[in-house]
Structure formats: C-alpha cells, structure tokens
Amino acid sequence: MSYSNSIIFGPIPSRRFGISLGVDLSPSSKQCNFDCLYCELEKAKTVDSMTTYPSVLDVIGAIKESFAKHPNIDVITVTANGEPTLYPKLDELITEIDNIKGKAKTLILSNGSTIYHDKTFETLLKFDTVKLSLDCVSSKCFKKLDRIHSGIDIEKMIDAMISFSQSTSNQFVLEVLFVKDLNDKEDEIKLLHETISQINPSRVDIGTIDRPPAYDVQPVPYETLEHVANTFAGINVNIAYKDRPKQTNSFNEEEILAMLKRRPLTEQDIENLFDESSQKILKKLVNNSKISVVDSGGVNFYKFC
Numbered sequence: 001m002s003y004s005n006s007i008i009f010g011p012i013p014s015r016r017f018g019i020s021l022g023v024d025l026s027p028s029s030k031q032c033n034f035d036c037l038y039c040e041l042e043k044a045k046t047v048d049s050m051t052t053y054p055s056v057l058d059v060i061g062a063i064k065e066s067f068a069k070h071p072n073i074d075v076i077t078v079t080a081n082g083e084p085t086l087y088p089k090l091d092e093l094i095t096e097i098d099n100i101k102g103k104a105k106t107l108i109l110s111n112g113s114t115i116y117h118d119k120t121f122e123t124l125l126k127f128d129t130v131k132l133s134l135d136c137v138s139s140k141c142f143k144k145l146d147r148i149h150s151g152i153d154i155e156k157m158i159d160a161m162i163s164f165s166q167s168t169s170n171q172f173v174l175e176v177l178f179v180k181d182l183n184d185k186e187d188e189i190k191l192l193h194e195t196i197s198q199i200n201p202s203r204v205d206i207g208t209i210d211r212p213p214a215y216d217v218q219p220v221p222y223e224t225l226e227h228v229a230n231t232f233a234g235i236n237v238n239i240a241y242k243d244r245p246k247q248t249n250s251f252n253e254e255e256i257l258a259m260l261k262r263r264p265l266t267e268q269d270i271e272n273l274f275d276e277s278s279q280k281i282l283k284k285l286v287n288n289s290k291i292s293v294v295d296s297g298g299v300n301f302y303k304f305c
C-alpha cells in the first residue's frame with residue numbers, strides 16, 4: 001500500500017511552535033489503545049499494537065519531500081490516527097528524523113499509556129518535546145472517560161511519568177481534557193493536582209471538547225477551566241479554550257504580585273484579564289526583575305521571581 005500522500009499533513013502555522021509539519025503514523029485507520037469519549041475520530045475497538053502502518057522509509061521519504069517544498073519547517077509533529085507510540089518502529093524513526101531534521105524540533109503527541117514500557121520510555125527521551133495526556137487519576141474515571149484497553153496500568157503510567165520528568169532535559173508537557181460530569185468533579189481535580197505536582201512537567205495544557213466527539217458528551221464551561229487553573233497552584237497552566245471570554249480588570253502592583261505568587265499566568269491570560277494600566281504595571285515589574293518571563297515549550301509564562 002502506498003501511504004506517502006496521507007502520512008503528512010500541513011505544514012500548519014501554529015501560534016506556539018511556528019510552522020508545524022504533521023506526521024500521521026496510522027494513516028489508513030484508527031489504531032488506538034484508548035477509545036476516549038471525546039475523541040474527534042470515530043469510535044473504534046481498542047488495540048494494543050498497530051497492524052497496518054507505513055515503513056520508516058515511507059515516512060522519511062514523505063518528510064523529505066515536504067522539506068523540499070517547505071524549507072522553513074520549525075517542528076515535526078509525530079502523531080497518529082490513534083496512538084503514535086503503538087508504531088512498532090518509533091525508535092528507528094526518531095533516529096532517522098534526527099538525521100534529517102536540520103534546525104526543526106521534534107514533538108510527539110501521545111496518550112501516555114505506553115510510557116512504562118522501557119523501550120518507549122527511552123524512545124520518548126529522544127524527542128525535543130513530549131506531550132502526554134492525563135485526563136484522570138482514579139481508575140474509575142480513567143476507564144469511563146478514556147475507555148482504555150484491558151491491561152493498561154494507570155499507577156505504572158503515573159510512576160513512569162514521574163521518572164520521565166526527572167530523566168528528561170527536554171520539554172515535557174501534560175494535557176488534561178475536561179468533560180462535563182466526568183473528570184470535572186472536585187475529588188478528581190484534587191487528585192489531578194496532587195499527581196501533576198508530583199510529576200512536575202514543564203507545563204500543563206487544560207482544555208475541553210471543541211470538535212464533535214465520538215460519543216454523546218459535553219464540554220465544560222470556561223469557568224471550570226479557570227477554577228482548575230486556580231486550583232493547580234504552583235504549576236504552569238495554559239488554558240486552551242476557543243473564544244475565551246475577555247474579562248479585563250484593573251490590578252495594582254500588590255494584587256499582580258499576589259496573583260503571580262499563586263500561579264504563573266500566560267500571555268493570553270494577561271491579555272484576557274489585565275486592562276491597559278495593569279499591563280503597564282506588569283511591564284514595570286518585569287523591568288525591575290520582580291517578575292520573570294519564562295518560555296515553556298513555546299508558551300510564555302509570567303512568574304513571580
């Protein structure tokens with residue numbers, strides 16, 4: 001089967017990473033060990049390995065072709081119609097991509113389910129940025145929301161995420177997708193906060209459903225995400241929400257410092273929350289080194305020094 005036309009998607013300009021070239025390791029059908037209620041792909045029976053997939057040669061050939069047409073790619077995003085770490089040649093592939101990527105960075109988007117397998121753990125260490133999902137901590141919530149393949153061990157996943165975070169010197173990002181009446185309950189949010197604090201990733205992206213889901217589930221409102229961000233004290237939280245409501249207010253120096261002591265804010269948070277005079281005060285605090293601006297995987301955070 002020839003896959004070369006379907007392996008690549010983009011390049012797509014991304015606000016966070018620049019020009020991103022997408023690589024789909026399962027272009028012919030969905031192959032995933034989860035069947036998340038919110039998945040934007042069709043419902044599918046879970047699998048624990050890929051049965052049809054392009055060869056490393058095909059994937060590298062397709063990337064080279066795109067590079068020839070688009071020489072300014074900033075990031076190669078490895079993903080799949082399903083779970084990319086089920087691709088059996090992932091280690092060989094990342095080594096080959098590293099040989100041809102030039103200045104481009106590599107990013108993988110995974111559901112995190114295979115990180116406790118030594119081979120996958122070692123392979124993930126080779127990516128410039130690893131973004132893993134973690135929607136729930138309690139096994140009940142995990143099974144209900146992500147509908148995982150039997151045998152996946154959540155405790156092992158979390159332990160491996162903790163050691164991955166300690167082992168990598170690259171960017172490690174977690175993503176939590178909130179679904180109404182599933183993982184938005186206080187108990188689960190508390191568990192997520194405790195666990196994510198232990199994992200200590202560079203950044204956590206929180207969001208909700210914004211495309212038609214595979215099953216009949218609903219997004220949470222923006223206010224829930226804001227509540228979660230405020231609960232996740234001490235963590236770099238990036239709220240990803242389409243058409244975020246603008247709620248600008250005026251803050252004085254003490255109020256700004258107190259807010260940033262509680263949690264770092266992204267540039268987008270500042271645009272949405274701070275009026276013009278507050279933004280000027282913030283700028284002054286940055287100039288006086290009371291606040292620092294830190295890049296975390298392409299997202300700038302304002303942090304209390």
Ligand code: SF4
Nearest residue numbers: 032034036039082111
């Ligand atoms: S892990 Fe991703 S691809 Fe797999 S079911 Fe969940 S959302 Fe869909």
